[in-house]
Amino acid sequence: MQQYYDKINETARIIQSYITEHTPEFAIILGSGLSKLEDEVEVISEIKYQNIPNFPKSTVSGHKGKLIYGKIQNRYVLMMAGRVHYYEGYSMQEVTFPIRVFAQLGIKRLILSNASGGVNPNFSIGDVMIIRDHINLFPEHPLRGKNLDLYGVRFPDMSKPYSHAMIAELEKIAQENNIKVQKGVYVGLQGPSFETPAEYGMVRILGGDAVGMSTVPEVIVARHQLMEVCALSVITDLGGPEISPDVSHEEVLNAANIAMPNVILLVKNLIKNYK
Ligand code: HPA
Numbered sequence: 222m223q224q225y226y227d228k229i230n231e232t233a234r235i236i237q238s239y240i241t242e243h244t245p246e247f248a249i250i251l252g253s254g255l256s257k258l259e260d261e262v263e264v265i266s267e268i269k270y271q272n273i274p275n276f277p278k279s280t281v282s283g284h285k286g287k288l289i290y291g292k293i294q295n296r297y298v299l300m301m302a303g304r305v306h307y308y309e310g311y312s313m314q315e316v317t318f319p320i321r322v323f324a325q326l327g328i329k330r331l332i333l334s335n336a337s338g339g340v341n342p343n344f345s346i347g348d349v350m351i352i353r354d355h356i357n358l359f360p361e362h363p364l365r366g367k368n369l370d371l372y373g374v375r376f377p378d379m380s381k382p383y384s385h386a387m388i389a390e391l392e393k394i395a396q397e398n399n400i401k402v403q404k405g406v407y408v409g410l411q412g413p414s415f416e417t418p419a420e421y422g423m424v425r426i427l428g429g430d431a432v433g434m435s436t437v438p439e440v441i442v443a444r445h446q447l448m449e450v451c452a453l454s455v456i457t458d459l460g461g462p463e464i465s466p467d468v469s470h471e472e473v474l475n476a477a478n479i480a481m482p483n484v485i486l487l488v489k490n491l492i493k494n495y496k
Contacts, residue, residue, distance in 0.1 A: 222367050225314065225321075228275045232318075233325040235274060236299075239266040239290050240326065245299040247492055248323040252304065252335035252435060253470075254477025255455070258485055259302050262291040270303070277305040277315045294493035299328060306435055308413040313363040317442040324372065324446040330387075330495075331443045331450045332488060336473050337433035338416060339456035340425040341405060346459060347479040349487065350403040351391050352452040353383055355437050356429055358410050363438040364445055373445035382444055387451035387495065394490040400483050405430025407454055409437030415460075415468045422462030431456060453487060455480040 242265060251258055270276045270286035278286055286303040301319060305311050323331065339348065368375040388404070395402040408424045410416070412434035416424065424432045431454050443450050457476035458468045 222369065225369070226371065229318070229321045229325050232273060232275045232322045236268065236288065236322060236326060239268055240299070241265060243297045244327045245290065245297045246328070247296070247298045247330045247332055248328045249298055249300045249488070250304050250331070250333045250439065251300065251302050252333070254336055254474040255334045255481065255484060256302055257481050258334070258488060259289065259300065261293050261485060261489055262289050262298065262300055263293070264289055264291040266290045275318065277311050277318060294489055296492050298492065299323065299326070304435060307359060307361075307411050307438065308434055313359075313361050313365070313438055316438050317363045320439050320442045320446070320448075321372065324443070324448060329448055331439070331448050332491070333436050333439060333450070333452040334484060334488075335433050335436045335452070335454050336457045336477050337407060337431035337454045338421065338468065339431050339459045340421050340461055341403070341430040342461070344403055344430070344456050344459060346456060346476050348401065348403050348456040349480050349483050350405050350407075350431055350454045350456060351388055352407045352436070352454055353388060353404050354406045355382060355440065356406060356408045356427060357437045357441065358408060359437060360411055363442050373447065377445045379441075379444060382440055382450065384449045384451050387449065387491065390491055390495055391451065391487055394487055394494070398486055400486065402487070403430070403456070407436060407452070408432045410434060418460065418462050418464065421460030421464070425461060432460075451491070453484055455484060
């Protein structure tokens, strides 16, 4: 455990040397196909993951790996352009390591984005869903093992995983800009295969609106450290017990592209307005 603390501190020290101005107010994690958000950052410094000690390196194409420090709407942000997933073979500690480092750097808010498969029959491809809650179906819990007492409690509260205030702000922005947004429950599965029709059906029965392979571990760890969290999911395909979508990674990226302008507008204005 001391080793994990040491690694976090070592990595935070290195990243701190790139944070030449104010501490970022927001950490942002970009999901599949959402890398255009990168262009919204007025870059101050950048570090490739390969140059950050202890940082996991993504193995999926469409997921680039660099950390960007800069400004959006004149507020300081630290953006992870590219994330790693449990299905790539990383342990939960590795997947959530960047969150620990962000907290160590004094960042208090986290904005995540991802692509997911919709199971709510009212959803369409290209919709943006504000995640209001999640169901963790990963086979391993990111907080399993000795508790990191310096960061949070053994049994963290999960009654409000996603910030109600941030959700309200996002909904206000959507309304003001005439953007259709959905709100729903994200179910996290390990992947990497997409779901069978029966599995999409299961997700729906369980109370899910969308299903994907990321985000849940990061959110749990961020909440362990009491960071304020919000997450947006782009619906890239629709599945259900009677629908068997022929999903490919390319289709996911295409649908993410279509939703991109809305995601950008929502994230930019959230950063601009959020007190
Ligand atoms: N499942 C189904 N569709 C998806 C996913 C997923 O995990 N990710 C993006 N689209």
